[in-house]
Amino acid sequence: MVDSTGSRVADVLVRGEVIVSVEPSTRTGTRAGTGTGPSGAPAGAMVLDAGGCVVAPGLVDLHAHLREPGAEEAETIESGSRAAALGGYTAVVAMPNTEPCTDSAAVVRHVLHLAKGACCDVHPAGAITVGRQGRALAPMAEMVALGVRIFTDDGAGVQDAALMRRALEYASDLGAIIADHCEEASLAGLGCMNEGDLSSLLGLPGRPAVSEEVMVLRDLALARLTGARLHLLHLSTAGAVAAVRLAKAAGTNVTAEATPHHLALTEDALATYDTVFKVNPPLRSAADVAALRQGLCDGTIDAVATDHAPHPPEAKQVAFCDAAPGMIGLETSLAVVLGALVGADGPGLGDGEPGMTIERVLALMSWQPARIAGLSGAHGGPLVPGAPANLCVIDPARSWTVVPAALASHSRNTPFAGLALRGKVRHTVLAGEPVVIAEEAQR
Ligand code: DOR
Secondary structure (H helix, E strand, O other): OOOOOOOOOEEEEOOOOOOEEEEEEOOOOOOOOOOOOOOOOOOOOEEEEEEEEEEEOEEEEEEEEOOOOOOOOOOOOOHHHHHHHHHHHHEEEOOOOOOOOOOHHHHHHHHHOOOOOOOOEEEEEOOOOOOOOOEEEEOOOHHHHHOOOOOOOOOOOOHHHHHHHHHHHHHHHOEEEEEEEOOOHHHHHHOOOOHHHHHHHOOOOOOOOOOHHHHHOOOOOOHHHHHOEEEEEOOOOOHHHHHHHHHHHHHOOOEEOOOOOHHHHHHHHHHHOOOHHHOOOOOOOOHHHHHHHHHHHOOOOEOOOOOOOOOHHHOOOHHHHHHHOOOOOOOOOHHHHHHHHHHHHOOOHHHHOOOOOOHHHHHHHHHHHHHHHHOOOOOOOOOOOOOOOOOOEEEEEEEEOOOHHHOOOOOOOOOOEEEEOEEEEEEEEOEEEEEEEEOOOOO
């Protein structure tokens, strides 16, 4: 068992929705035969075999596009939450760039209604501005009253600095967080990949690193001015990581995330013009990837978030510049991050980072994002008697190959198709109920 308090060998007994006991294990940690449980299990208890596995608090994703309402051909809350549970997540924050946009109490209520019975807890984020148009603030207070804690115009940055300042001030008063999509639109222009030698060579318009860095620097200054809590979404450049490092050292109230794809892939993937690799912010240089990994190792970046962005084939099977940006990630994130940061057999993922362990990866994917999202009471552990039973059971040694058609997501746009990965979620338990058993979704 691994949680924020450390690791130990233990058996976990769950009754109803809560953990009732965590006792030193009667086993040695080697894989037991299916169905055989710890000798101390009460008669009639369902036993989930966790031999050879890590039992951890469920993962928490700060950044998933579940597309409902409005783009159900790409994903629904049902299919997206199933993908999340298979990936080990017990909670996800659903991005508001839906149709209609999640910018009012009415839409938040609708999303919460759709999320009843989902395979994981779904927490809608609200838009910062009405319709994500960047012109007028959305009614944040009425969304906060329904439990919304995170506001973002993700998909686009708030271009008007004065409006962003007001958003930070209002969010601060409401106890909410502004989650910032950092792209300055006039610099990003119509760019559809990282700006550099490769974009020139391929003849594709570039999206420069500075388009991210200008907004990161602006909003760090605004966070400092207002004292508000700022969270920076999907950082992708070395300059942005350096700016956050300095701001944290100066006491700015900021957290940041990076995505698995920005940790595992570089712009070189675009050499084939395959639109599956088109994403915003774009895949960057090897030096940027190294800086992101370093930022995760030294605590500059607090969380790994998927930016799971499903798109139907017709949105991707078009000319590169016309293709929708985004890639799915809920079912592959843990294995990709283990491969990139801890080092595994996954080809192309490198040897990992010195000092990185599965424990530290779980901090980045479970309890640290749970804290950022204000979900610590329910998600992210620690696993102690009385705590809600939101758990995942990870087999770190399990090798598997990503087969897009076998994924639970309605969409197939994974950049990791055909890749051999190591590490898979065996079981996921949501509020005491196993929603994934032996790698199979139960709902
Ligand atoms: O690539 C992206 N896709 N980046 C975003 O910020 C939005 C997302 C989407 O909604 O498809």
